[in-house]
Each structure stands twice: as structure tokens, then as C-alpha cells.
Amino acid sequence: MSGGVEWALHCCVALTVARSPASAARLAEMHDVSASYLAKQLQSLARAGLVHSVQGHAGGYELTRDPALITVLDVVEAVDGARPAFTCTEVRQRGPLAAAPERCLSPCSIHAAMTAADEAWRAALRGVSIADLTRNVTVKTGPDTLRRIADWLG
Template sequence: MRMSEGVEWALHTCLNLTWLPGDQAVPTAKLAAFYALPAAYLNKQMQALARAGIVSSTPGPRGGFRLARSPEQITVLDIVVAIEGPDEAFRCVQLLKQGPGADPAVDYRQACLISQAMHRADMAWRRELAAQTLAGLKADVEQQYPAAPGNTSSALRA
């Protein structure tokens, strides 16, 4: 499975927002400059996160984005789904209906063992992402890279 680079950008950007006061909105240009990303493309990701209720947007000259919920309430799956959409990675097109002896009345999405295996794998992947919160990632980063919060906060406030 391959996800768009927007997922990585959104995850890092949301993590960076955890180190700022909750009332501080950061413009897309500043968020994008942090990693030398194209602001217009990052803005599309931020708008998707806003539609999903992960970040909130404040218009105007002092506007920008901030987290809309606490990091404990935002999972990695929330961010992935906001960027990539809710669809499963594997889409059964019922190929078995094309094969010899196929029964047109059968829903092969339910009967196909390959489809079932792919669905179980997708559900395991989603459970793992849903179990990881932004707060958990933040704690892991702070433990492994103690300078990250201060560096990030300084760069985004400047």
C-alpha cells in the first residue's frame, strides 16, 4: 500500500502543532517553510484536516491553523483518513464472477477468500493506526528527541 506524501506532511504538521499553545494559529506558509514544503500543496492537506475536524482554521492576517482537539483525541488513523479518504486499500471487483462456473447471484466480495484476507489485513492496519494517538507520538518524540519541542516552537513562533 502506498499513501500520498500528504499523509506524512499532515502527520508531521499536526505533531508540530502539539508544541504550541492551543490558541496560537500558524499560517500555512510558516508551517510549510518548517520543512521547505510547497505552501499551496500543504494548504490542501490542512484544509482536508480542517474538514475532518482535526485542525481549525482562523482567517485573516493573524490567522492560520491550530489543533481543533486535544492530541489525546486525535489518532494517526484520523489523520490518514482525512488525507486519503475512508476507502479500504483493497477493492474487490468480484473477479470470480468472470471465471468458469461463476454464479452471478453470489456476492463474491463476501465469498472470496482473497477478499476476506485483504479485508482482515486492512482492519488490522486500521486498528494499529487507531491505537496510536498524536499525544503518544508527541511523548515518544519528546523522550527520544528532547530538543524537538523547543526547536519546533521557536521556529513556528518566529
């Protein structure tokens, strides 16, 4: 998973408390990351329909829907794509001891284990929303954190 996922998730949490559209530059400054790098992550979120860009002097980004309806998996797939973490290349059918194709009609145990892990990982991320992350911010970093974020973006 790319580092862009982490930045995108932090931006989504920040946008839950923004009083108006937040610029990529302001979000980048708040997170101490390159504005051009963060803009790429925000553009990925926009292409996926999770945020939209508001043009003009007071423009910036805002969430397109309730944070409870945006999952962590939505953000991961927006930034990194939906491809599985593991791609089977049928190693068992290669080399001098290769299994015959007719003996490989079902996935091998490695493929099955990796697919099950990928499905479990996706289910776990699908079960956590941006609203869940936002609720946990005050527990993890203090009760005034969301107010400070809103004021910063203000």
C-alpha cells in the same frame, strides 16, 4: 497512501506545541515543502474537523481538540478518505471458467484476507494518537526538538 498523509501528521505534531495559530506558509517552510501543497493537506484536516483556521494577521491553524483524541487514522481518513484499501471486483465470476453467482454467496479467501488486513491496519492506526507521536519525537530526534519547533512557529 498519499504523501500528504505524512505531511499532515507532521503538521499535527507541530501544532501540539505551537504557542499560537501556525500559518500554512510557516509550516511549509519548516518542513521544506510547497506552501500550496501543504495548504491542501491542512484544508483536508480542517474539513474533517481536526484543525481550524484562525483568520487575521496572526492567523493560522490550530488543533481543534486534545492531541490524545486525534488518531493517526483520523488524519489518514481526512487526507486520503475512508475507502478500504482493497475493492473486490469478483474476479472469480469472470472469464471462461467463471463461477456461477450462486456459488459465490460469501467473500472469496482473497477478499477475506484483504478485508482482515485492512481492518488490522485501521485498528493499528486508530490505536496511535497525535499525542503518542508527539511523545516519541523527543526519543527519536532529541529532547530539544519540540522546543525548537515551538520556537520556529513562535
